[in-house]
Amino acid sequence: MPFITETRDFVCSVCGASSEHTIITETDPPQGVPDIDLRPAEPHRGYVSYWVMECPECGYCNAMLDMPADIDREYLSSKEYLSNGGIKDISGKAAEMVKKALICVKGHSYKEAVQSYLYAAWLLDDENAEKQAKACRTAAVKIFDGHPAAFKNDPNFHILMADILRRSGEFSRVVRDYEGKAYRSQLMTAIAFFEVNLAAKGDSAAHRADEIPGVSAK
Ligand SMILES: [Zn+2]
Numbered sequence: 001m002p003f004i005t006e007t008r009d010f011v012c013s014v015c016g017a018s019s020e021h022t023i024i025t026e027t028d029p030p031q032g033v034p035d036i037d038l039r040p041a042e043p044h045r046g047y048v049s050y051w052v053m054e055c056p057e058c059g060y061c062n063a064m065l066d067m068p069a070d071i072d073r074e075y076l077s078s079k080e081y082l083s084n085g086g087i088k089d090i091s092g093k094a095a096e097m098v099k100k101a102l103i104c105v106k107g108h109s110y111k112e113a114v115q116s117y118l119y120a121a122w123l124l125d126d127e128n129a130e131k132q133a134k135a136c137r138t139a140a141v142k143i144f145d146g147h148p149a150a151f152k153n154d155p156n157f158h159i160l161m162a163d164i165l166r167r168s169g170e171f172s173r174v175v176r177d178y179e180g181k182a183y184r185s186q187l188m189t190a191i192a193f194f195e196v197n198l199a200a201k202g203d204s205a206a207h208r209a210d211e212i213p214g215v216s217a218k
Contacts, residue, residue, distance in 0.1 A: 002043040003027040010053065010065040014073055017057035019065070024050045033210040036191060037163040039122050041208075048119045052096045061099035070107025087135045094123040098136065105143060110150040111157060114140045118164060125206065137168035159188045162195040167204050174199035190214050 004026040009018050024047065032041030040047065054061045059076045060069055075081055084090055084098045101116035117140035124133035144151055144161050151157045166174045174195055181192040194212045209215055 002031075003047065005050065012055040012058060012060055012065045013062075013067060014060040014069050014071075014076065015055060015058035017055060019056050021053040021065070022050065023053075023064075033208050035163075035206050036195070036209055036212070037118065037160060037167075037206075039206070045122075045126075048097075048122050049093045051119060052093060052100050052116075054096045054099070059099070061096045061103065063100070069103065070109070071103055075103075075106060085139060087132060087139065090120070090124065090129070090132050092123075094120045094127070094129075094132070094136075097123060098139075101139070101143075108150075110143050110147045111154070113143050114157065114160075114164075117143070118160075121164075121167075134168050137164045140164050141168060141170070155183055155185070155188060159183065159191050162192060166195055166199045167206070169204050171199040171202055171204075187215065 003024050005022050006025045007020055007022045010021050011018050027044070027047075030040045030044045034040050039045065051063055052061055053063075053065055055065050058073060059081070062069065080086070081099060081102055084095050085102050087098055090098065097116050097120035101113045101120065104110070104113035104116055117136045121133040121136040121140075124130075124136060141161065141164060144157070144164075151161075162174055162178050165177075178192040178199075179196045181189070183189045183192065190212050194207075198207065
């Protein structure tokens, strides 16, 4: 059993309604080799759908509904929120994850917003919803570009963005921004090199970390 789930009641921090949600309470350590964007290998790939919940009463989305919201309740009925930030034809957990990203932006939690859009993209990758997954990655890039101070001293996000850009089809930008890029970490330098090579070939597919030259599977 890779992880154990439990269903319990959560009280919404926005409207006070109580609703039932399933969360992960215990997990085995991740096995196998993750994707370059750190999406875990099976059997932990499906984790992500437990990382968000929606209040059935007011529509508030967050990792846990009892977490404080950085928004006014009115925002939950705004056009932006109800339309999933303009990303069309998404539903279920992917839409909840996009709504969480919108709330993170409102609260200036830009890194968490990028992560949430990435998680939404993973869920959409699983549905083969290519266009919608791309729209989520593009939304993540927009946050990264729009709030440079939040990401300035974080090489982890800088290198993660290489994969998000490539998977959203921004090949020339990956080559321009990452070619010859050296990081303090050798692994990151190897990832940048690998991403540039894939981008130069117009490859927007998911790749595993052990495909990077010099990186072996553990
Ligand atoms: Zn609520």
